[in-house]
Amino acid sequence: xxxxxxxxxxxxxxxxxxxxxxxxxxxxxxxxxxxxxxxxxxxxxxxxxxxxxxxxxxxxxxxxxxxxxxxxxxxxxxxxxxxxxxxxxxxxxxxxxxxxxxxxxxxxxxxxxxxxxxxxxxxxxxxxxxxxxxxxxxxxxxxxxxxxxxxxxxxxxxxxxxxxxxxxxxxxxxxxxxxxxxxxxxxxxxxxxxxxxxxxxxxxxxxxxxxxxxxxxxxxxxxxxxxxxxxxxxxxxxxxxxxxxxxxxxxxxxxxxxxxxxxxxxxxxxxxxxxxxxxxxxxxxxxxxxxxxxxxxxxxxxxxxxxxxxxxxxxxxxxxxxxxxxxxxxxxxxxxxxxxxxxxxxxxxxxxxxxxxxxxxxxxxxx
Numbered sequence: 113x114x115x116x117x118x119x120x121x122x123x124x125x126x127x128x129x130x131x132x133x134x135x136x137x138x139x140x141x142x143x144x145x146x147x148x149x150x151x152x153x154x155x156x157x158x159x160x161x162x163x164x165x166x167x168x169x170x171x172x173x174x175x176x177x178x179x180x181x182x183x184x185x186x187x188x189x190x191x192x193x194x195x196x197x198x199x200x201x202x203x204x205x206x207x208x209x210x211x212x213x214x215x216x217x218x219x220x221x222x223x224x225x226x227x228x229x230x231x232x233x234x235x236x237x238x239x240x241x242x243x244x245x246x247x248x249x250x251x252x253x254x255x256x257x258x259x260x261x262x263x264x265x266x267x268x269x270x271x272x273x274x275x276x277x278x279x280x281x282x283x284x285x286x287x288x289x290x291x292x293x294x295x296x297x298x299x300x301x302x303x304x305x306x307x308x309x310x311x312x313x314x315x316x317x318x319x320x321x322x323x324x325x326x327x328x329x330x331x332x333x334x335x336x337x338x339x340x341x342x343x344x345x346x347x348x349x350x351x352x353x354x355x356x357x358x359x360x361x362x363x364x365x366x367x368x369x370x371x372x373x374x375x376x377x378x379x380x381x382x383x384x385x386x387x388x389x390x391x392x393x394x395x396x397x398x399x400x401x402x403x404x405x406x407x408x409x410x411x412x413x414x415x416x417x418x419x420x421x422x423x424x425x426x427x428x429x430x431x432x433x434x435x436x437x438x439x440x441x442x443x444x445x446x447x448x449x450x451x452x453x454x455x456x457x458x459x460x461x462x463x464x465x466x467x468x469x470x471x472x473x474x475x476x477x478x479x
Contacts, residue, residue, distance in 0.1 A: 188338060191215045191241040191248040192232075193261050193269060194283070195223040198309070199251035201316035202282070202342050207231050209341050217241040219257075238262070242269035247335060251282045254427055255289040262293055275301030278335055282323075284308050284363065284424075286431045287353040288438070290326065294352035303331045306352055308359035309343060312419040320344040324362075326355035360432040364446045367425050369404045370466050371449045377411055378473030388412055407467050416461075416468030423462035425469075426453040 188211075192203040195218035206214050207230050214232045216224050217240070224234035235241035238261045242248045248269050252258050258281060262270045270293075273279060279302050281293060290306040297304035305327035315321050321343035325332045332348050339346050349358045380387050391412060395405035410416070429450035436443040456462070456472045464471070 186337065187211045187213070188246045189213045189215070189244060190338070191217070191235070191238075191245040191269070193217050193238050193241060193248065193250040194219075194252040194257070195227065196251065196253070197313055198282075198316050199249075200227065201313065202249065202251060202321075203227050203232060204230065205316075205319055205342050206338070211341075212338075215241040215245060237267040238264075238269035239267050239272035243272040245273070245277065247278045247280065247338065248273060249280045249282055253283070253424075255285050255431075258283050258285050258289060258293070263296065270296060270300055270302065273300065273302045276303070278303045278305065278331060280305045280307050280335065281356075282307050282309055284359050284428055284431075285356055287357045287360075287435055290353040290356040294327070303328065304352060305331055305335070306355040307339065308355055310359070310362060311343070314419075315344075316342075323347065324349055324355040324358045326350060326357075327352045357435065360428060360435060363425070363428040364432045364443075364449070366403055367429055367453065367466065368445050368449045369401060370407045371452050371469055373404050373408045374411060374467070374470035374473050377408060378470060378477050381474075381477040410465070410467040411470040416464040416471075418463055418465045420466045421463055422453055422456050422466060422468060425466050426450065426457055426462075429453060 190206055190212050192199055192206070192214065193216075195203065195216055199218075200223065203214060203216050204227065206212050207227065214227075215235050216227050216232045217235045217238050218224050221234065221236075224232070228234045250258060250261050250269070252261055260268075262268050262279070262281075265271070270279065279293070279297050281290065281304075285306075285308075294304045294306070305325055307323045307325045307327075309316075310322040310324065311320060319342060323339050323343050323346045325339075325346060325348045329348050332346070336346050347358075349355050377387050377390070380390060391405075391408045394400045394408060400408070429446060433443060433447050433450050436446070452472065453469060456464075456469045459472060459475070461468050461471055
C-alpha cells in the first residue's frame with residue numbers, strides 16, 4: 113500500500129546508496145542497479161504470491177521481471193556481412209561491447225583478418241556467417257552486392273537463417289530492392305528491417321551513426337539496444353523500404369547543396385571577392401546549413417581524401433532519380449546534380465570525397 117505523506121511535508125528522495133531496494137512478492141527483494149537492470153533475489157515467485165499484490169504492485173513486478181529477462185538475453189549472436197569502411201567499424205564496435213558473439217564475412221577475406229584478431233569469427237560465405245545467428249547485418253555497396261550477399265543460392269545469408277531471426281540491411285540501396293528482400297524474408301519466416309545509416313567513418317568510429325529504420329516497429333524495438341551500440345540515434349520511418357527511401361532523400365539533399373556551393377565558389381574566379389572570406393561569412397549566415405558550410409570550407413583546399421567518395425554519391429543519386437521516375441515524380445535538381453557528379457567521375461574524380469566535385473567547376477572557369 114502506498115504511504116501517504118503529511119500535508120506540507122516533503123517526501124524523501126531516493127536513497128543515495130548504490131542500489132535501491134524494495135520488497136517484491138512474498139517479501140523478497142528486488143534490487144535495481146544504476147544501469148536499470150533488475151535482479152530478483154528469488155526468481156521462482158509463485159502465481160499465488162503475485163496475485164496477492166495490488167494491481168499497481170503487480171504491474172511494477174512484471175515490469176521488473178521483463179527488464180531482468182531482457183538483461184539476461186542482451187547477448188546475441190550477430191553476423192556482419194561486408195567489411196568496408198563502414199561495416200568493419202560497425203563490427204568492431206559490437207566486439208568492443210564484449211557482449212556478443214560476432215561473425216564476419218567479406219568478399220575479400222583479408223578484410224576479416226583484423227576483426228578475427230580482435231575476437232570475431234571469420235566465415236567463408238555469407239551463409240556460414242548467418243547460420244545460427246540471431247541477427248544478421250549487411251553493409252555493402254549497392255543492390256547487386258546486396259542481392260549476392262543475401263540471395264545467392266548455396267552461399268546467400270537468407271537461406272541459412274532460422275525462422276524468427278532478424279535480417280537488417282544497413283546498405284544504401286533502392287527501395288525496390290528493400291521491398292524485394294523484405295518479401296523474400298517473409299517467405300523464409302525471417303524478420304526484416306532496412307536500416308541505412310547517416311554518417312561516415314568518424315561517426316562510425318565514435319558510435320554516432322544515425323539509423324533510418326523501415327519495417328515492423330516491434331522488431332525495431334527488439335534490436336534497438338544493439339543499434340545504439342553502433343549509433344547514436346535510431347529513427348523509425350515506416351514500413352519496409354522507407355528507411356532506404358529516406359536515406360536517398362538525405363543524400364540527395366546533401367549532394368545538391370555540395371554541388372551548388374562548388375559552383376558558386378568557382379564562379380568567384382577572376383573577381384575581387386576572396387573565396388576564403390566568402391566562405392567565412394557564408395558559414396555565419398542562416399542561409400548555409402552546417403553541411404554546406406563544412407563542405408565549403410573543405411573546398412578551399414586542394415586535397416579531397418574520401419569519406420563519401422564521388423562514385424558512391426553518383427550511385428545514390430541514380431537510385432534517387434530512378435525511384436522518383438518509378439512514381440512519375442519530377443526531380444529536376446536531383447537529376448541535374450546526378451549529371452554533375454557523373455561528369456566528375458568521367459574527369460577522373462570518382463575516388464575523391466564529395467567535396468572534390470569543386471574540381472569540375474574549377475576546370476571549367478580556368479578555360
